[in-house]
Amino acid sequence: MASFYGFEPQNPLFLGTAQYPSPAILAEAVKRSGTEVVTVSLRRESSGGAGQAFWALIRELGVKVLPNTAGCHTVKEAVTTAQMAREVFGTDWIKLEVIGEDDTLQPDVIALVEAARILADDGFKVFPYTTEDLVVGGRLLDAGCEVLMPWGAPIGSGRGLNNPYGLRSLRQHFPDVPLVVDAGIGLPSHAAQAMEMGYDGILLNTAVAKAGDPAAMAEAFALAIRAGRQAFAAQPINARDMAAPSTPVMGKAFLA
């Protein structure tokens, strides 16, 4: 069981809270999936106080929250957002996003490393949304991160694991670092694939929230993650190019 800054979830599905058809369906998705951590954000508060009702709902669910810095494009914005999130949500966890490119929402990894260092030095437990780049991963660990969250594919794209080779390399390069595939997951099979590689968790939102039945899909993801994790622990075989008969050849009756 991987430890995320000392927290060891039974179910390593990190579920986003945005884009659900209703608060009730969000709550049902969280319950049915058994997720223990949900992601949240900070946005300008309206005079009507929409944020207060949302926060009451999340607290009722009794899950841990991982606030994000979604939409931040600079170190300064991300750091200020993290500071505000720590006060509002009462947690030093932060999902650090510093966006570098708007079409792909690819992280600006240079700014990400700088922001991660500032926040880690200030006592934050940083979950950086990064790419599968090994060198950047090393820099983030040097900056004080104890978890890495490489993207599977662009946020919301549902494309799955765009670069399985790169993700596998990252896993092998950092065997002891908790790794979470964050973003781009579309199907439970994508999540299972990442877990089969030895990833420690999956963070997703759109694939559940925008499904026809979000609660059922959330449960499907939980099952896939469990299956993938068990498969990794059970040590999968290596693929080969040619057939290898599974039924014994010896003793076959001669009937030609």
Place this chain on the structure above:
Amino acid sequence: MTLLLNGAPQTVAAKTLAEALAELGFAGRIVATAVNGDFVPARKRAETHLSEGDRIEIVAPMQGG
């Protein structure tokens, strides 16, 4: 004075951030604040004096991925 509150002009009588929050109906709500891009912790709102044109951000918990 006129502030830029969450991106929109807003005239207030308040002199401090704490007074502005109360005047604008945010008292007692779970919000975080920033003035001109810098985080202002709740404990420092009363001593944070505002100036004409200050950019005030008031944020609250919201759905996120």
